[in-house]
Amino acid sequence: MDNMTSTGNSTPLPAMPSFRQVIRRVQRLPPTFLIGSVVLIFYLILALTGRYWAPYNATKTGTGPPFSPISAKHWFGTDQLGRDIFSRIVLGTDDVLFLSLSGTLIAMILGVPLGLISGLVRGWFDEVFMRILDVIISIPLLILALLVIAAAGSQLSGNSFLLIGVIAVVYAPRIARMARAVALNLVTSDFVTVARLRGESTLWIILHELAPNATGVILVEFGVRAGYAPILIGSLGFLGFGVRPPTPEWGVMISENRIGIVTSPVTVIAPALALALLVIGLNLFTDGMARILGRSTNQNP
């Protein structure tokens, strides 16, 4: 709510660094960027190649006794049905990556143009659009996600497209508001005024002044949102509204294996760490990217 009135008049954005400056900064890459990249590449390899070398089928039951402890055969033990936890974690990677990234991407495709246009045209359209966004944003993220799931009903529950849709619906208004603030900042900024006074054409201004400046913020926004998406998917899975069992999903695994936490804690800790490490990787990567682009990750909520 505090952002309601302050979207239009925040401080001007710092100027985009020149190409040579970017190269120089890449040579001194921030450690967060390097660590984040390594973690993300690791998960990408898991997602792409996991199906070829994972020791067991993710849904195969009885690969060992229920809740068997860590062993050479079962690195992270087995769950209640004797399914191999290690295989289930590895084979759950592609789903969480795919859902997070595609959901966030669709939200960006919906939100960024709408927000930019709203900020550029101003007037009554902007007023009405912003009020609608404020209303949607005033419903807390997880509650809105649950409301959308409740509306979709039980037939669609656990559907991948529904999950992507949920991420897109809860993120798009927040992204649109960010994009609008960016557009407002840019059209009123000095360098755009100066370019206009120099007599540059509108197209030149869009390509050389607006686009490069908006790209940085939008990229960082994508990273921040994509970094939270796995948590949202895991949370929905944990509550029983996410990926449908027996498909391996970390949040669902944490929820399923909770009854075995006394006999075999690794069955809960392992998927939890897998999720946390992915989120850490995404956040570090985004932080590094923001540093390279000379921006802050502390954008509006």
Next chain:
Amino acid sequence: MIGKLIFTRLILAVVTLLVVSILIFWTAEVLPGDIAARVLGRESTAQAREVFRAKLHLDRPIIQRYGIWLGGIIRGDFGQSLVNDRKVVDTIGPRLKNTLIIGLVAFALYLPVTILLASLAAVYRDRPIDSFISLLTLIGLSMPEFVSGTILLFFFAVAIPIFPVMALIDNAKSPLEALRILALPAITLMIIMSVYAIRMLRDNLIEVLDSEYIRMADLKGMSRRQVILRHALPNAIIPALNVTSLNLAYLIGGVVLVERVFSYPGLGSLLVDSILLRDVPVIEAVTLIVASIYIFANLFADVMTMILNPRLRYG
């Protein structure tokens, strides 16, 4: 001047809440198509569906249905549950109380922990203790509340059983026992609220500590502790108040998950159950109550910031 501003904000909040209620009603009742078939199942007879529709006023136009629903809420009547025929208000009342209790305990823990850790990190900046706190907050930021809750549950309720596994607050016989039951869920909520705020407050504090008036206070011989308590903290806390609205969103989302982890009988677990049972009136009531708590808590935070920061009064 400030009274007028607060009044405008109040009106805006009420209007927002009204539109939110339309949005909730539309999403829960209009969007899913035929609720009768959805609730009673595909095999239900046409007659049963007719009776059901009449009971929920589904045979009337949408606007009239919304009017009936909103009119009921204003009179404190959220309708009847579809599952157990009880009045929704009677189900929600005790759950709301439980959720407010856990939220307040978490908030009471959040303030001192945030201020203490942020001050430590700022005063000993770039030393091991600062890096350690920074690492802790990074871990906290990357851990969903159901993960941190489950891990706390494992260590302090299973491995070392000092706290109960299930937070059955209704069975508590004394306030002390209630606190013991509330401890783990409240700490989990405190963690998710604190991590972001600690980072924010630390950066604010460092900025303030570098300012001229702090150097002045140092030079005139004030003790470090005095400088921080009297000059730095009050000036750093006001901008950090803005985090409160973000934190409230975390708190409300977190409550749903944390209640699930600890089997705590609050609004969050009621929402999850009612979605599973497709109990539409309960879903509508809980989401509306949660949204209104969020909107008015935000309004309160906004007004507090305005009152505490004179510069914001004339914008």
